[in-house]
Amino acid sequence: MTQHSRDDLWRDFPKTATEFERRFATEEDCRAYWIKARWGGKPACARCGSTYVWPVRDGTTFECRDCDHQTSLTSGTLLEKTRKPLKMWFRAVFEISTRRTGISAMDLMRIMGFGSYKTAWTWLHKLRASLNRPEREPLGPRRDGRGAGRGRRRPAQGVSSVGNMDEIHRNKIGR
Numbered sequence: 001m002t003q004h005s006r007d008d009l010w011r012d013f014p015k016t017a018t019e020f021e022r023r024f025a026t027e028e029d030c031r032a033y034w035i036k037a038r039w040g041g042k043p044a045c046a047r048c049g050s051t052y053v054w055p056v057r058d059g060t061t062f063e064c065r066d067c068d069h070q071t072s073l074t075s076g077t078l079l080e081k082t083r084k085p086l087k088m089w090f091r092a093v094f095e096i097s098t099r100r101t102g103i104s105a106m107d108l109m110r111i112m113g114f115g116s117y118k119t120a121w122t123w124l125h126k127l128r129a130s131l132n133r134p135e136r137e138p139l140g141p142r143r144d145g146r147g148a149g150r151g152r153r154r155p156a157q158g159v160s161s162v163g164n165m166d167e168i169h170r171n172k173i174g175r
């Protein structure tokens with residue numbers, strides 16, 4: 001519909017195992033993919049929108065030369081505050097997206113070697129929601145309308161995962 005209709009993180013994600021292995025051999029490969037998917041290849045400050053940034057912390061964060069704000073690769077996205085490598089998340093995305101008809105949290109737990117069902121459940125639901133994101137929805141977890149349709153400008157990081165956690169707890173009790 002709009003130019004941004006396929007503007008999501010996974011639009012260029014590998015569809016086959018061979019392609020996955022080839023493109024995501026290292027964590028650096030994964031970071032490059034993420035930068036392209038999230039920022040169109042040009043990282044931007046989450047606070048002021050400046051693209052005058054330089055990589056710090058092994059390229060996992062970008063520091064803004066205009067306002068000094070540090071924007072991590074994952075801040076403001078579904079992977080905000082993750083301590084796991086992107087490669088691990090990408091593997092999970094691959095497993096989920098290549099068998100949409102039925103992967104369970106238990107399957108994912110086995111495939112990924114997670115120690116807990118809760119972790120597998122959380123990853124599965126987080127990623128599934130991201131993969132099934134309606135086309136009109138802009139990139140990022142917020143739905144407050146600010147910056148809608150323009151993947152670049154995002155509100156500062158901070159509280160975006162609260163709603164998700166509540167949902168996870170509710171659902172967990174329900175099971």
Ligand SMILES: [Zn+2]
Pocket residue numbers: 045046047048049050064065066067068069
């Ligand atoms: Zn800035």
